[in-house]
Amino acid sequence: MSVIHVEDMAYVRYQAPDLDKMEAFLTDFGLQRVKRNDHALYMRACGTAPVVHITEKGESANLGIGLRARSEADLFRLAEHTGLPVESNTEPGGGKLVRLQDPDGLRVDVLHGQSPVEPVAVRDPIEVNPAVARRRFGKVVRVPRGPSHVMRCGHVALLVADFRKSLAFYGDLLGLRPSDTYYAGSPENTIAAFMHCSLGETYTDHHTLALITASDGVGRFDHSAFEVLDLDDLMRGNEHLAGKGHAHSWGIGRHVQGSQLFDYWRDPFGHKIEHWTDGDLVNDATPVGNAAISGDELSQWAPALQPEFFK
Numbered sequence: 001m002s003v004i005h006v007e008d009m010a011y012v013r014y015q016a017p018d019l020d021k022m023e024a025f026l027t028d029f030g031l032q033r034v035k036r037n038d039h040a041l042y043m044r045a046c047g048t049a050p051v052v053h054i055t056e057k058g059e060s061a062n063l064g065i066g067l068r069a070r071s072e073a074d075l076f077r078l079a080e081h082t083g084l085p086v087e088s089n090t091e092p093g094g095g096k097l098v099r100l101q102d103p104d105g106l107r108v109d110v111l112h113g114q115s116p117v118e119p120v121a122v123r124d125p126i127e128v129n130p131a132v133a134r135r136r137f138g139k140v141v142r143v144p145r146g147p148s149h150v151m152r153c154g155h156v157a158l159l160v161a162d163f164r165k166s167l168a169f170y171g172d173l174l175g176l177r178p179s180d181t182y183y184a185g186s187p188e189n190t191i192a193a194f195m196h197c198s199l200g201e202t203y204t205d206h207h208t209l210a211l212i213t214a215s216d217g218v219g220r221f222d223h224s225a226f227e228v229l230d231l232d233d234l235m236r237g238n239e240h241l242a243g244k245g246h247a248h249s250w251g252i253g254r255h256v257q258g259s260q261l262f263d264y265w266r267d268p269f270g271h272k273i274e275h276w277t278d279g280d281l282v283n284d285a286t287p288v289g290n291a292a293i294s295g296d297e298l299s300q301w302a303p304a305l306q307p308e309f310f311k
Helices: 019-029 072-082 163-173 231-243
Strands: 006-016 032-036 040-044 053-057 061-069 096-101 107-112 150-160 176-183 190-197 209-213 220-228 247-254 261-266 272-277 289-292
Touching: 006 019, 006 107, 006 150, 006 190, 019 032, 019 040, 019 053, 019 231, 061 072, 061 220, 072 096, 072 107, 072 163, 150 163, 163 176, 163 190, 163 209, 220 231, 231 247, 231 261, 231 272
Parallel strands: 006 053, 061 107, 150 209, 176 289, 220 272
Antiparallel strands: 006 061, 032 040, 040 053, 096 107, 150 220, 176 190, 190 209, 247 261, 261 272
């Protein structure tokens, strides 16, 4: 039984020495500025979240993440359990938060009561015509060029120094549950977990958080991932980012655990960031998978992985 339940990602938080460069990249990535001052840059997506990406000015670093608590009662229960205060959130969206630190020192804001914003108007997802079950009749597909339409912040992947400690922090404290796990050697030696928000019968993303044992024993942020409208939108974003000269990391391909279509990029400071679409949905009744590490676990199909991706 977990102390509380979180229901979704809120945002990711980075640090970078040049906010101009970060804003230019994130605009090409498909985000829009909410607020900026000398100390921080706040960017939103097309959905109702008031902010999905925060960059504080300073040396390049991954600072933390924000998670949404299901209720205000959960937030106060978390504060009582940890002995930490419930604070007013002074960043875009407002509401209240409890500031935690995970076992590897990553800042974890747990929030409730942020004010939603009006969504940005986007086109309807494109209907496809496979060889069977055709659905698009008398309609053409025309996709204008430009950035992807990023809809929301979907998940993060963390390399962790102590898998059991991290699993207890995010699972026992915050209520995330494994959807799929990986083991090395024997099935009991779990070294990675893809974790979803525990929402009972309600279906949710296959993973909001991925925990992977760091091979060098050093815990760190691996990547953040943002959901785009559909496959054509992901491809449009790929073309746009490449045309602007941004650094591509890996893709386009389809993952195994979670099934997402993916495309990875690097921001100007080396942080890995993903566009994805068409992911699996699970609920608490979905059986938990447990597979052996085999070397083929990252994609069903994709271009060959290069060593750069693991840096």
